[in-house]
Amino acid sequence: MFMVDWRKYWNEPIETISRKDLMELQFKRLKKQLNNIYHNSSYYRGVMRESGISPDDIKSLGDFTKFPVTYKDSVRELINAGDPFGGLLCVPFEDIKSIYSTTGTTGIPSIHAQTKEDQEYSAEQTARLTWMQGFRPGDVLFWPPVRWNGFIFGVTPGLERIGVVSITNILYPLPNYADKMVYALKHLRPDVMAVPIVIFDGFLESCKRLGEKPAEICESLRAISIGYGDVLTNSYRQKLIKEARLEPEKIFSGGGAADTMIHLAECEVREGTHICEDLYLAEILDLDTKEPVGENERGELILSNLYMRGTPLIRWGSEDISTFSRETCKCGRTHGRATWIGRTGFQLNVMGKWILPLDVDDLFIDVPEAAGTPFTLFKYKKGVMEKLKMKMVYDGSKGLTKEEFRAKVSGIIKEKLGVETDIEIVDSIDDLPKIAHKYKRVEDLTKES
Amino acid sequence: MLREDIERVQEQRLQREVKYAYNYSEFYRKKFADAGLKPDDVKSLDDLSRIPVTSKEEVLSKFSDSDPFSGRLCVPVDKLWYIILPHEATLSGRPLYTAYTYNDRRVLLEQLTRFFRMLGVGAKDLVMTSGQSWELTPRVLESAFTIQETVQDRLGFINMPLEASLVFIDMPRAIYLGEQLKPRIFFTLVSYFDQVTQGIKSQKKVPKDVFQPEIIVLRELMDDMRLTDEKQKEYKSEWGSEFYRMLDVQDTAFLAMECPEHNGLHAWEDMFIIEALSNGEPVAEGKRGKLTITNLWSEATPAIRWQTDYEVTLDKKRCKCGGNHLRIKL
Numbered sequence: 119m120f121m122v123d124w125r126k127y128w129n130e131p132i133e134t135i136s137r138k139d140l141m142e143l144q145f146k147r148l149k150k151q152l153n154n155i156y157h158n159s160s161y162y163r164g165v166m167r168e169s170g171i172s173p174d175d176i177k178s179l180g181d182f183t184k185f186p187v188t189y190k191d192s193v194r195e196l197i198n199a200g201d202p203f204g205g206l207l208c209v210p211f212e213d214i215k216s217i218y219s220t221t222g223t224t225g226i227p228s229i230h231a232q233t234k235e236d237q238e239y240s241a242e243q244t245a246r247l248t249w250m251q252g253f254r255p256g257d258v259l260f261w262p263p264v265r266w267n268g269f270i271f272g273v274t275p276g277l278e279r280i281g282v283v284s285i286t287n288i289l290y291p292l293p294n295y296a297d298k299m300v301y302a303l304k305h306l307r308p309d310v311m312a313v314p315i316v317i318f319d320g321f322l323e324s325c326k327r328l329g330e331k332p333a334e335i336c337e338s339l340r341a342i343s344i345g346y347g348d349v350l351t352n353s354y355r356q357k358l359i360k361e362a363r364l365e366p367e368k369i370f371s372g373g374g375a376a377d378t379m380i381h382l383a384e385c386e387v388r389e390g391t392h393i394c395e396d397l398y399l400a401e402i403l404d405l406d407t408k409e410p411v412g413e414n415e416r417g418e419l420i421l422s423n424l425y426m427r428g429t430p431l432i433r434w435g436s437e438d439i440s441t442f443s444r445e446t447c448k449c450g451r452t453h454g455r456a457t458w459i460g461r462t463g464f465q466l467n468v469m470g471k472w473i474l475p476l477d478v479d480d481l482f483i484d485v486p487e488a489a490g491t492p493f494t495l496f497k498y499k500k501g502v503m504e505k506l507k508m509k510m511v512y513d514g515s516k517g518l519t520k521e522e523f524r525a526k527v528s529g530i531i532k533e534k535l536g537v538e539t540d541i542e543i544v545d546s547i548d549d550l551p552k553i554a555h556k557y558k559r560v561e562d563l564t565k566e567s
Numbered sequence: 568m569l570r571e572d573i574e575r576v577q578e579q580r581l582q583r584e585v586k587y588a589y590n591y592s593e594f595y596r597k598k599f600a601d602a603g604l605k606p607d608d609v610k611s612l613d614d615l616s617r618i619p620v621t622s623k624e625e626v627l628s629k630f631s632d633s634d635p636f637s638g639r640l641c642v643p644v645d646k647l648w649y650i651i652l653p654h655e656a657t658l659s660g661r662p663l664y665t666a667y668t669y670n671d672r673r674v675l676l677e678q679l680t681r682f683f684r685m686l687g688v689g690a691k692d693l694v695m696t697s698g699q700s701w702e703l704t705p706r707v708l709e710s711a712f713t714i715q716e717t718v719q720d721r722l723g724f725i726n727m728p729l730e731a732s733l734v735f736i737d738m739p740r741a742i743y744l745g746e747q748l749k750p751r752i753f754f755t756l757v758s759y760f761d762q763v764t765q766g767i768k769s770q771k772k773v774p775k776d777v778f779q780p781e782i783i784v785l786r787e788l789m790d791d792m793r794l795t796d797e798k799q800k801e802y803k804s805e806w807g808s809e810f811y812r813m814l815d816v817q818d819t820a821f822l823a824m825e826c827p828e829h830n831g832l833h834a835w836e837d838m839f840i841i842e843a844l845s846n847g848e849p850v851a852e853g854k855r856g857k858l859t860i861t862n863l864w865s866e867a868t869p870a871i872r873w874q875t876d877y878e879v880t881l882d883k884k885r886c887k888c889g890g891n892h893l894r895i896k897l
Contacts, residue, residue, distance in 0.1 A: 202747035202748055211691075211725070212690065212691045212725070214725050215710055215711070215719075215725065215726070216709065216710065216711035216725075216726050216727070216728065217693075217725070217726070217727040217744075217748070218711070218727075218728070219740060219743075219744060221736060221740070226743065227740050227743060227744070229744065229747065229748070232711070234710075237710070237711075237714075241714060255645075256644075256645030257645075258644060258645075258650070262700070263700050264700055264730050264733070265698065265699075265700050265705070265712070265728045265729065265730040265731075266728060266729055266730045266737060266740070270712065271711045271712065274711075274712040274713060275712070275713060275714045278713055278714050278715065279714060283644065283645065283647045283648065283649065283650065284649060284650075285649075285650045285652055286652065286700055286701040287652055287701065288652070288699075288700070288701060288732060289700065289730075289732060289733060292732055292733075298652060298662070301662060302652055302662070304632060305632060305635035305662075305664070306635060306650065306664070554733070554736055
C-alpha cells in the first residue's frame, strides 16, 4: 500500500505555541469562563461570594489560587435541594444538546450538559491527541466505547473529524466480549485500537484459551492506545512487550475523565501524558496544605475547564495524584504532561508506611513472572494495618507453581517495601473486584462496617 | 405517495440495485449466476420473484477468515462509515459483519427522521434514548457521538443517551435521570425497558409515579427480547404512556414503526421492497409469511431479498393516518 506523508501535528500553531502565549490564552479564556460561571451558575456564584471573590479580583493566573477547590460532594447539596445539575448548569435548558451523567457508584450520579459548541472543542481535543498517537484518515479503528460516558461524547466526534472508520465492540463484562475481540482483530485487521486495560487483559486470556498469539493478531495495528479507566503503568508495559510480544513503539498510554471530559494521551516520546492546556488549566496541589507544588512534584491534579459553556467545572478536584511537567516535550509540543501516580483514596498505611497500588506495581517491572499482573489491595481496617492484604491473578503458563508465585511476590514486597503480606491468589481477572470496566485497585472493607 | 408512484420508484431502484450488486459484490454475482439470472433480466417488480432469496445462514456459510464479509462488501474499507460487530454470541468465530457507507447512513437517517416527525418530536423536547454502543440506529439519532447530521440536528430536540448493554449499571441511573429530568420521550430497547420497569417495581413503586414520558418507543431488535401482546398491555397499565412499537433490522438498516393509529408498523417503501414469503414464494396479502427485505439504496453490503425470521402479514391499504406506505403486522 502506498503511504501518505501526513503532517506531524493536527493543529500545529496551537500545539507548538510558546509557553508565554499559552499562558496569555489561558488567562483570557479563564476570565471569560469566570464571568460565565459567576453570572450563570448558582453553585459557583455561591462559592465565590462565600470566599469573597468576584471575577474582577482574578487579575493573573497566580490570583486564581484563591479560588476554592470543588469536589463531587460539594455539588451534592444543591442536587439534594432539587436542582438535578447541582447548580452547575450555565445555559438555558433549550441550549443543551446532550446530557450525560457519571455512574454514581460512589453516591448519586452527577448530571452534566453539553452544548454544540462544547462538543466542537472536545472533538478538537481528541483529534489532536489521537492524531498525535498516529490515527489517520481512512484508518480502521477498533474500540469498545460506552454510550453514557461524557468522555466518549467528545472522543467519537473527534475521531470522526480525523476520518477513521470505527468498529465498536461490546464491553466488559458481557459474554464473549474478549473472544469477539480476538475474531474481529483477526478478520477485520484494524489499523489502530483504543482499549481499557481490563478488556486487554481479558483479550490476552482469550488468546491463550483460543490458542492465538496476541502479537500475530495485533500485527495489523500501528497504534494501540491503552488505559481508559486504568492507567498504563511501566510494569504493565513490560508485560505487553515481554509477554504479549507487542512492539514497544505501538503502545501508547491514553485515558480521560467523564466529568471534566479531559483527554490525556502519550506521544511517541512517552514521558507523561499530554493534555490540551489551551482547553484545560491544570494545577498540582499539595495533598495536605492544598498549596501549589513545584514543577514535577507530586500532588493532587486540579483541573479547570476553559471552554465549556454547559456545565463547566472550575478548580475541580480530580482526586488523582500525579506530577505535571510544563517543559516543552521532545515531540515539539509545548503543552504539559501529567504522570499519574494514584488516587487520593488509594493510600494505605501498612506499619506506618504509606503505600499506593503503583508502588507495588512498580516492584514487578523487571520480574517477568509478575509484571503487569492485575491485583487489588484491601484496606481491611482503619488506621495502621499490620499486613499488606492483596488479591492477585496467577498465570500458570509462566513456569511457577501457585506457591512459588506467592513466595516470589511476597519476597519482593518484603524486600523492597519492608512490609509483610497476605496474598490471595486467583485464576482469572474475573475474580478481581471491579467498578464497571475498571479494576478496583483498592477495596475499602472498612466502609461497610 | 400514491401506490403506483411507490411502485414506479421501486422498479427503477430495483434495477439499479441489482446491477450494482452484480457488478461490485462477488457474493451476488455468483448467486445470480447460479440462478441463471443476468441483471438485465430484472425489468419490473414482477421479475423480483426470479431473484433468489438470501438468508443470514447462507452468507455465513461463505465466510472465510480472509474475506469476513463473504464477498458482500462493494466498496473499499477506507470509504466506509461504520462496521457492525454483531450482537449475538460468536462462539463459532463467524460473526455476520455488516458495513455502512456515508450514503447508507443517509437512508437510515431519513427513515428515522420521518418516524420522529410522525411522533411530533420537536425543539426543546427532552428525549431519553437507550441503545447499545455498537448499534447503528442511535448513531443517526443522537448528536452526542457524531459530527454528521442526525435526527436531533434536523428536529432540534435535547438528548440524554444511556447504555443499554450494561443494564445492571445503567438501570438505577436511568430511573434517577428519568425522575430528575422528566423526559417527554423515552426511546428504548425492549429488554432495557423491561429492566427499568422491573427496577422501579423492585423499589415498591409504580412506574408512572416515578416518571411518565408522554411517548415511549419500544425498539425491537432481531436478536434481543421481543415484545408480546401481554407485555405490551402490562407496560401500558404500569406506565400510562402512549406506546409505539418499532422494528429494527440491523442487518440491512431497516426500520418500521407504528403511527398514532397503532394499526401495524409502517415501513418506507421508497427505500425498501417488503415481502412476506412462505417457502420462498410470496404469500397473498393478509396471509402470514417470513418478512423479507430488499434495501434499494444499499452501497456497502447490499441486501437483496434478505429473509428475516419474523412471521408477518402485510397491509398495503391506505392507513387512517393518511400514509400510503405499507404496514407490517406482527
